[in-house]
Amino acid sequence: MSDIKIHNFTNPSTFILLGIPGLEEAHVWISIPFCTMYIIALLGNLTILFIVKMDPHLHEPMYYFLCILSITDVVLCTSILPKMLAIFWINCREINFSDCLTQMYFIQCFVVIESGTFVAMAFDRYVAICHPLRYSTILTNSLVAKLCLAVVLRGGVLALPYPFLARQWPYCRTNIIPEPYCAHIAVVNLACADIRVSSYYGLFVLLCIMGLDVIFIALSYTLILRAIFRLPTKDAGLRTFGTCGSHLCVILAFYIPGLFVSLTYRFGQREALQFSVLISNLYLSMSPTLNPIIYGVRTKQIQTGLLQLFAHRGT
Template sequence: MSDFNTTNFINPSTFILFGIPGLEEAHIWISIPFFIIYVIAILGNFTILFIVKREPSLHEPMYYFLSMLATTDLVLSTSLLPKTLSLFWFSSREIDFSACLTQLFFIHTFLAVESGIFVAMALDHYVAICDPLRHSTILTNSKVVHIGLAVVLRSCMLILPFPFLARQWPYCRTNIILHTYCEHMAVVKLACADIRVSSYYALFVLFLVTGLDVFFIGMSYTQILRAIFRLPTRDTRLKTFGTCSSHICAILAFYIPALFSFLTHRFGHNVALHFHVLMANVYLLVPPMLNPIIYRMKTRQIQDRVLRFFTQKKT
């Protein structure tokens, strides 16, 4: 770390992304799975968007929400990976102060958007199973658009104070971020000021977004399970529950790594810093890769359309 600028300054023009502390020699090797994950995420999510756009039979709320999820995953992974890979491959550590705050905003905003989309998808499953006769009248195309806009607007409004608060702090110790990207708390901890406002607001947003979203998802699935258990036969119950399996798997792939990363960050003071940074990357990288795989494997309509598309190409 002595190679970097650690002299006193106020409001740096650039930050230095250190990478994964303690694993600098392994950056090239770590970049290989990161790059593979990124390629799979890009191909998988673009495939979802292409299939849904191409097939009129998929123009319904469930697949519109899935398209929103795919778009969110593309933005999220692209906000993170190109700069991280350039750091690993070319030692491109510098990032402009404004660019850093922009990356911070996009990453945290689209994490909140993804959480909100999972709530919207839970609502879709709830209406489809608990009130199927009114599904088409309750979740019209215009309602789906309004829900999507509300999710994006909520996320932008809640995350917008992050970069504004970070910009106002004086940075007079170091401009070295011990991370692979501009994570909110990793940035503001560099400030030589009382950052409790940023810290408390970050906790508020975490509990407001994640806490409420998990609560609403849990309430939806409580009602869904009650409706499923009232069905007459075991086969019918399993078939109905199977329609939710892809959504449940995607939720677990999103929230479990995020929760683990949060707990180790807040309470795992004896956990090595490189493990914190790796986990912070995993919970951003893995869901965009897994979501299209989960929905392709668990959703017969998408699986059939993908197979039909590639078999038509061969013929």
């Protein structure tokens, strides 16, 4: 860190991203799993998008929501990993202040979009299992389009205050961010002002918005489980619940680490900085990587489409 200059300023033009503090010597080795996850995330999610596009049998609400999730994952990991890998490989640590705020916006926006997509997918599973005869009349193409638009607009609007608030604060301490990307709380913590508005807004989105998403998802699955327990045979219940298995896996992989990371940043000890930074980067990289794998393994229709794709290429 001796080659990094710490500036005192009021209006910063650039920030310096440290990567993972204290592990600079291991950055090249740390980059290997992150690069691998990025490649898997891109290939996996783009493959799902291609399969759904090419297979008319998958032109259903469930797979439309899955496409929104895949697009979200591609944008989310692309917002973070290329810059992170540049830091790890060629020590490209500087980031323009406006670019930093743009990155912050995209991260917050697409995390909220992903959460909203999970709610839409839970609603889809609820209708499919609890009201199967009315599925096509409830989840029409018009309603699906409105749900997708609402999810995207909600994420875009809720993320707007993050960069606007961050731009208002005076920065007169340092321009060094102990992260490989512009995390909201890491940036505003550098301000020499009362940043409670930014902090409270972040908690509002975490607890009230994403917390409500978790409540709606839990309510949907409570109703789903009640409907399953009323089925005449155990095998029928297991098969029905199996259709929700992949959805539950990606939900757990998204919300549990996300809650841990958010609370650690706000209430954790400074001594755990390395651990917090590493976990937060794994969290934002792991979800886009795991989602296509989980859906590919647990969703028979995606498996069939993938096999048909390879069979077509082989002929």
